[in-house]
Amino acid sequence: MRVLVYGAGGLGLYIAGRLAQAGHAVTVKGRAATVLALRGEPLQMWRDGAYVEVRDITVVDDIRAIRRPDLIILTTQAGQVRAAAQDLSTPLTEGSRVLTLQNGVDAPAELAELIGAERVLAGTIVVIAKRLSHSAVEVIGEEATMSLGVLPPGPATGVAAPSSQSQRVVDALRGAGIDASWTGNVLGALWKKLALIASYGGIGAVAGATVGETREVPETRALVESAMREVFAVANAMGAALGKDDLGDILRTYERGFSPDTTASMQRDLAVGRPSELAYQNGAVVAHATRLGVDVPIHRVIYASQLVREQTARRVAKALRTGRV
Incomplete structure (x- = not known):
């Protein structure tokens, strides 16, 4: 091929x-x-x-x-x-x-x-x-x-x-x-992965913490799970047909599938001032939730709190491309 x-x-x-x-x-x-x-x-x-x-x-x-x-x-x-x-x-x-x-x-x-x-x-x-x-x-x-x-x-x-x-x-x-x-059910597969990465990566970005660190604090671990549930609510409003087993799958990945020092790519980009996929992860959750009338308070906080970093990174990247530094 x-x-x-x-x-x-x-x-x-x-x-x-x-x-x-x-x-x-x-x-x-x-x-x-x-x-x-x-x-x-x-x-x-x-x-x-x-x-x-x-x-x-x-x-x-x-x-x-x-x-x-x-x-x-x-x-x-x-x-x-x-x-x-x-x-x-x-x-x-x-x-x-x-x-x-x-x-x-x-x-x-x-x-x-x-x-x-x-x-x-x-x-x-x-x-x-x-x-x-x-x-x-x-x-x-x-x-x-x-x-x-x-x-x-x-x-x-x-x-x-x-x-x-x-x-x-x-x-x-x-x-x-x-x-x-x-x-x-590729729609379900797409939303299932987004529920994992946007939740642990988004909370990790806000907390400035690795997967291992967010797992160790019960309140923070619960926040990650709640963020996953928010994404599932949006996904199912779109017909993705995700259930308890799907949630259990991504929770096991978060809890056992990552080494403790793992961070999400979006989280790493935000931390070092690179343009990230914030708009396509947490931003997408918020946008679809708004259109469908689904409440996603955790993802709204993640998205809004990281916009300053994201917009600054994009301004700097544009200035470097155009030579206007």
């Missing part, structure tokens, strides 16, 4: 490396610095203190000349989906499929409006893939788990069975060592 991984952060490099190891023809779209670092050099993939070198990856900063891919995996931040869609207009063919793996719940629908719903696969992924440099990535903990599906145009939660083309994508990912599966 010809695969374009659009985005060369930790997640993009991880997926590209695993697919290339499995024998797929992989191209990565990255910035110029990534292209320079990987030109003629292998990608180093670290896990449990050992590493492998992956050489069969093409890295480009301009995708206009690449061979038309069968699958495009979009690994940018949620706020970059619109710009990516414009860039993807050249390599897309009628048979191409684009898999979204953004945090939040809105990327698949946004992309569908831009390139056509028939081309979009919605996905969630759970993995800690830390980019060590432009040419090295470390997998911390387990290999990735992924859920894929299709958002339907109507009120139903998903498409029960994959098409042959979608099944081919699932099989390729599984063959690369990623625990990928098809779900008939």
Whole structure:
């Protein structure tokens, strides 16, 4: 399969490396610095203190000349989906499929409006893939788990069975060592992941605390759970059909699945003054809750309290881009 991984952060490099190891023809779209670092050099993939070198990856900063891919995996931040869609207009063919793996719940629908719903696969992924440099990535903990599906145009939660083309994508990912599966409720999967990351990451950002620290204080741990319940209320108002077992799953992940020093990516970005996905995580919860008339006081506090950091980071980033520092 010809695969374009659009985005060369930790997640993009991880997926590209695993697919290339499995024998797929992989191209990565990255910035110029990534292209320079990987030109003629292998990608180093670290896990449990050992590493492998992956050489069969093409890295480009301009995708206009690449061979038309069968699958495009979009690994940018949620706020970059619109710009990516414009860039993807050249390599897309009628048979191409684009898999979204953004945090939040809105990327698949946004992309569908831009390139056509028939081309979009919605996905969630759970993995800690830390980019060590432009040419090295470390997998911390387990290999990735992924859920894929299709958002339907109507009120139903998903498409029960994959098409042959979608099944081919699932099989390729599984063959690369990623625990990928098809779900008939991808809307539920998207909201379930958001309930986890926006809650522990949002409370962690407000408290300035790691997962281990928020778990150790009963009042703070209860606040994280209450934040999760708020997200479930919004999700179910949209037809996501999440229940007690789903809540139990993400609570177990929060309580047992993370090392004590874990922090969420949004939380880390906010802490160091980088633009984050605040608008696409807690902001999305608040926006959908407002539209649906659902009460989400915890997420409103998280969102409002972090807006100062977020807006400052975006002003600084814009000034650096334009040279007006």
